[in-house]
Amino acid sequence: MTPSIAGEKMAAIGKTVALEQAGMVEQPGWTLPDRGRVAVLCLFTTEFALFTIFVVAYVFYIGKSLTGPTPSQVLELPIWATICLLSSSVTVAIAERALKANRIQQFKLWTGATILLGFEFLRNTAVEWRHLIQDFHLTITTNLFGTTFYSLVGLHASHVAIGLSLLLLALVLGLRGSMQGQARRFELLSWYWHFVDAVWVAVFTVVYVIGR
Amino acid sequence: MATTTYFPETVGQTEALPLPSKLHEWIVTVDHKRLGILYIATALFFFAVAGVLAAFIRWQLAFPNGTVLPPDVFNRFFTMHGTTMVFLVGMPFFAGLANYLTPLMIGARDMAFPRLNAFGYWIFLFGGILLYFSYVAGEGLAGHGTAPDVGWFAYAPLTERAFSRGTSTDYWILSIILTGIGTTASAINVIATIISMRCKGMTLARMPLFVWLMLVVSSMVLFILPPLTAGQMMLLLDRYLGAHFFDTQAGGSAVLWQHFFWLFGHPEVYVLMLPGFACANEIIPVFSRKPMFGRAAMIGATVAIGMVSSGVWAHHMFTVGMSASSNIYFAVASMVVGIPTGIKIFNWLGTMYGGKIRFDTAMLFCIGFLFQFLIAGLTGIMLAVAPFDWQVTDSYFVVAHFHYVLLGGLLFTLFGAIYYWFPKATGKMLSETLGKWHFWLLVIGFHLTFDTLHFAGILGMPRRIYTYAPGRGWESLNLVASIGVIFQAAGVACLVWNIIRSLRKGAPAGNDPWDAWTLEWATTSPPPEYNFAVLPEVRSSRPLWDLKHPEDPDWRYE
Numbered sequence: 001m002t003p004s005i006a007g008e009k010m011a012a013i014g015k016t017v018a019l020e021q022a023g024m025v026e027q028p029g030w031t032l033p034d035r036g037r038v039a040v041l042c043l044f045t046t047e048f049a050l051f052t053i054f055v056v057a058y059v060f061y062i063g064k065s066l067t068g069p070t071p072s073q074v075l076e077l078p079i080w081a082t083i084c085l086l087s088s089s090v091t092v093a094i095a096e097r098a099l100k101a102n103r104i105q106q107f108k109l110w111t112g113a114t115i116l117l118g119f120e121f122l123r124n125t126a127v128e129w130r131h132l133i134q135d136f137h138l139t140i141t142t143n144l145f146g147t148t149f150y151s152l153v154g155l156h157a158s159h160v161a162i163g164l165s166l167l168l169l170a171l172v173l174g175l176r177g178s179m180q181g182q183a184r185r186f187e188l189l190s191w192y193w194h195f196v197d198a199v200w201v202a203v204f205t206v207v208y209v210i211g212r
Numbered sequence: 213m214a215t216t217t218y219f220p221e222t223v224g225q226t227e228a229l230p231l232p233s234k235l236h237e238w239i240v241t242v243d244h245k246r247l248g249i250l251y252i253a254t255a256l257f258f259f260a261v262a263g264v265l266a267a268f269i270r271w272q273l274a275f276p277n278g279t280v281l282p283p284d285v286f287n288r289f290f291t292m293h294g295t296t297m298v299f300l301v302g303m304p305f306f307a308g309l310a311n312y313l314t315p316l317m318i319g320a321r322d323m324a325f326p327r328l329n330a331f332g333y334w335i336f337l338f339g340g341i342l343l344y345f346s347y348v349a350g351e352g353l354a355g356h357g358t359a360p361d362v363g364w365f366a367y368a369p370l371t372e373r374a375f376s377r378g379t380s381t382d383y384w385i386l387s388i389i390l391t392g393i394g395t396t397a398s399a400i401n402v403i404a405t406i407i408s409m410r411c412k413g414m415t416l417a418r419m420p421l422f423v424w425l426m427l428v429v430s431s432m433v434l435f436i437l438p439p440l441t442a443g444q445m446m447l448l449l450d451r452y453l454g455a456h457f458f459d460t461q462a463g464g465s466a467v468l469w470q471h472f473f474w475l476f477g478h479p480e481v482y483v484l485m486l487p488g489f490a491c492a493n494e495i496i497p498v499f500s501r502k503p504m505f506g507r508a509a510m511i512g513a514t515v516a517i518g519m520v521s522s523g524v525w526a527h528h529m530f531t532v533g534m535s536a537s538s539n540i541y542f543a544v545a546s547m548v549v550g551i552p553t554g555i556k557i558f559n560w561l562g563t564m565y566g567g568k569i570r571f572d573t574a575m576l577f578c579i580g581f582l583f584q585f586l587i588a589g590l591t592g593i594m595l596a597v598a599p600f601d602w603q604v605t606d607s608y609f610v611v612a613h614f615h616y617v618l619l620g621g622l623l624f625t626l627f628g629a630i631y632y633w634f635p636k637a638t639g640k641m642l643s644e645t646l647g648k649w650h651f652w653l654l655v656i657g658f659h660l661t662f663d664t665l666h667f668a669g670i671l672g673m674p675r676r677i678y679t680y681a682p683g684r685g686w687e688s689l690n691l692v693a694s695i696g697v698i699f700q701a702a703g704v705a706c707l708v709w710n711i712i713r714s715l716r717k718g719a720p721a722g723n724d725p726w727d728a729w730t731l732e733w734a735t736t737s738p739p740p741e742y743n744f745a746v747l748p749e750v751r752s753s754r755p756l757w758d759l760k761h762p763e764d765p766d767w768r769y770e
Binding site: 049052054064155 | 324325396399400401403404405407408409410411412413433434435436437438439441442443445446449453454455456457462463464465468472475747749
């Protein structure tokens with residue numbers, strides 16, 4: 001084989017490979033699940049296991065603190081924060097549909113709404129923590145309740161913060177006009193946001209209902 | 213002759229690059245084969261390091277009242293040896309094999325996420341470097357310690373601030389969290405690759421057993437690493453923010469750490485071991501010239517091991533004072549693991565039975581594995597009996613048992629895998645003569661060391677003591693065990709020499725030196741960056757057999 005033919009063949013193969021990696025070419029009659037969805041579901045599995053361990057530690061230490069304050073003395077149901085976070089799942093779903101239908105203005109609007117709701121949730125957490133620390137002198141070192149409460153709620157809040165950063169990124173990209181055709185990626189991000197929401201339902205139940 | 217390759221002819225040769233460009237290519241690579249080789253080379257490097265630590269430990273223990281290592285150095289050595297072997301040798305071997313072979317075996321051009329793959333490798337590598345950096349920087353406050361010295365399972369409250377001053381324990385925590393992130397990234401990538409990247413016709417039922425086992429291992433990783441990571445995060449909170457998770461003085465529970473650690477630690481043994489099984493699943497049929505006996509049973513047994521092994525962790529904790537019912541449950545559940553493992557042994561024996569066995573080095577290692585792993589399993593069942601465990605727990609009997617599993621079982625299959633797939637990865641054959649020296653020296657050394665340590669343990673020698681007084685009947689056993697190390701080291705030296713020699717002047721391997729049946733042998737050795745010029749189409753579980761024998765293909769019978 002002469003070098004030039006070899007070169008052409010290389011180029012042709014390289015092109016096919018590039019197309020395949022972009023998910024453009026499939027072997028006809030053969031489709032498999034989307035790799036992004038599979039990977040995100042795997043990520044949820046491992047995150048779910050991580051939260052489970054923190055929840056187990058929380059439940060294991062309920063009522064085992066040697067000193068006060070106890071949950072029933074200091075915790076109040078975060079109803080407003082929960083309403084914000086749960087409704088942000090609805091807004092992100094609307095944003096996702098808007099992006100799929102290529103309605104960019106609506107996408108930006110609803111993503112912005114989601115971000116505002118997420119920030120409102122985090123603000124409520126911050127206010128709650130300040131209240132606990134300043135008025136009840138409950139810190140992570142005070143007792144086992146403080147230890148498990150701040151670490152479990154903090155772990156969840158850090159996941160909300162990660163989700164918010166990604167949503168902000170999507171919004172900025174949307175404002176710069178480069179979110180067209182990214183519906184598949186934004187779908188995965190919205191899944192993550194729903195996951196964070198679902199975890200909050202569990203945290204809420206364990207910390208504010210059972211633990212109180 | 214029918215075409216037996218999905219890569220009809222060599223397409224262009226890579227030109228010889230100057231050394232800096234070559235190194236640069238390795239650093240920026242996202243190719244699954246290069247990353248696989250990087251993983252395995254790094255694993256071998258850390259294996260040598262941890263092996264040297266083990267050699268010093270055995271040297272110290274060869275004679276009573278040994279003075280080779282002071283006690284604090286001894287504590288660091290066994291901690292680093294254990295941590296390195298599990299997290300920096302066993303895990304990257306899994307990641308490396310999965311990376312190199314999975315896409316080739318399922319007829320894909322790369323992993324699902326090549327860049328995530330590179331991220332996983334580099335974060336693992338820096339995690340490993342961080343662990344050893346503790347020797348330089350672990351001094352911390354007022355010269356407390358250098359490297360971690362709390363044992364590889366780092367029991368609380370020894371790891372709390374009050375008892376573990378300085379930063380050595382933090383190096384242990386952070387480096388293991390980092391390697392864990394890398395392993396999780398690999399596991400997610402492997403699963404996504406296996407689910408979403410299979411070539412046409414590669415149904416789950418036709419997938420090679422190696423790939424099946426990697427799927428199970430990766431799924432296990434998703435569930436078992438978080439307990440360790442969560443426990444380590446809690447430990448960091450304890451140490452730096454004054455939390456009380458494992459602080460018994462504030463009502464915390466030291467036993468909770470043990471539960472979290474072994475919730476990871478026991479399934480981890482299977483995460484380490486299943487890749488070894490995966491290699492045996494490919495090697496034993498090819499060298500017995502028969503398809504796998506009881507393929508479906510092998511898959512079922514693997515899934516069963518994955519599930520059952522996650523519910524047996526507290527058999528590491530029989531002596532911490534659990535309730536009688538917990539002891540009974542964990543004893544019985546641990547014995548149940550023996551059932552699927554036994555099924556696998558019969559799968560391999562049934563494959564060899566009546567086969568035309570070729571005793572190449574790869575196969576020798578797998579046969580050695582079968583014998584040794586059987587004994588490891590039997591001592592495992594002994595240890596699952598709680599009253600027996602009370603007698604020998606934390607003794608050298610336990611040390612001998614898990615080294616039988618991980619060295620006699622896992623390491624033998626991994627060495628077999630090196631002999632089997634080295635020709636594919638490099639295009640050069642390894643020397644069979646040196647390979648046989650490697651095998652027999654390792655077998656002799658392994659049995660000298662670890663058979664005798666069982667008896668030392670039954671005679672009451674505790675693990676982790678840095679020396680012992682004469683007159684307890686342990687002297688000759690320890691001396692023999694230490695002499696065994698010399699044979700093992702000589703065996704591994706044969707492997708190193710064999711690899712260097714082959715890379716320089718090994719016989720060319722050709723595409724398919726073993727006359728095998730899976731897709732990685734259908735491309736060139738080493739495979740081009742894109743693996744297959746034409747994506748394969750598969751109709752049976754032995755696609756290459758079908759190509760080689762169009763007159764009698766497997767798909768007629770499946």
